[in-house]
Amino acid sequence: MKSVKAFAPATVANVSCGFDILGFAIDAMGDYVEVFRKEEPGLKVISIEDDGGKLPWEVEKNTCAVAIQAMLDDYGQEIGMDIALKKGLPLGSGMGSSAASAVAALVAANRLLGDPYERKDLLPFAIVAEKAACGAGHADNVAPSLLGGFVLIRDYHPLDVIKLHVPDSLYCTLLHPHFQLNTSDSRSVLRDAIPLKHSTIQSGNVAGFVSGLYQEDYELISRSMRDVIAEPYRAVLIPGFYEVREALKAAGALGMGISGSGPTLFALSKGAEKSKEIAKAAEEIYQNIGLGVDVYYSAINTRGAYVLEENK
Incomplete structure (x- = not known):
């Protein structure tokens, strides 16, 4: 194999009540990485x-290269690869931009080697890349981008990741307002200690949300989309958060939350048409607020990352 090109989808992490433990992939957009085999050992980012x-x-800073190097270290052979990245996701958007780059790179490089690793076995290498990019090796973006669908990260020691059921009619609307919110700022406003009451509420909502997915109970999903740990502190960093949430609920959204650390917001809905209506309502409310916004609506991506092209 001379080269392999792969695609990895955007993701929504936290999913309201699932802070750092829930994430899902979307169909609307993602990153593209092509990996080329070369004779001399070592990695190089060529574009x-x-x-x-x-x-x-x-190489030691680029998430694509970091992920592939982690895989090659485990593989135990010195192999030469060139890496070409094409971004389809805005940086610092809360849509899993660094995760998509790392995952697409791993899927392409793994195929270039003849698929020695099962899909789930690539996840630790993607987490290494996330740590290099963000300072923390969370899996709630890389896991759904790699595996597709809704993913629950039950534990990290050892890593225990569970794919969840996805109702066929569940759709997502993404709102990317035109301003930058640094992940460090979003993290800095969070509290180190959580009151017992809030922990209990959050646990109930996570359990309700997961149950709602399996039962395809949209009302239960809606009732469970409440975050009492992160959202109350992060919402103040996002202009118009509460006005947008009320407008989307009125348009039929099951619920709205912050995607990852923001500033992107997401809303879940039942059916493609309702997702379109929510997108229209979002554009109108942001126009009233006076803030530009990019709006996308999408089915849940249950496939995850995949190979686009192979050149032999």
């Missing part, structure tokens, strides 16, 4: 497109 010149090219 980065559509990043506005912001991403690092150094």
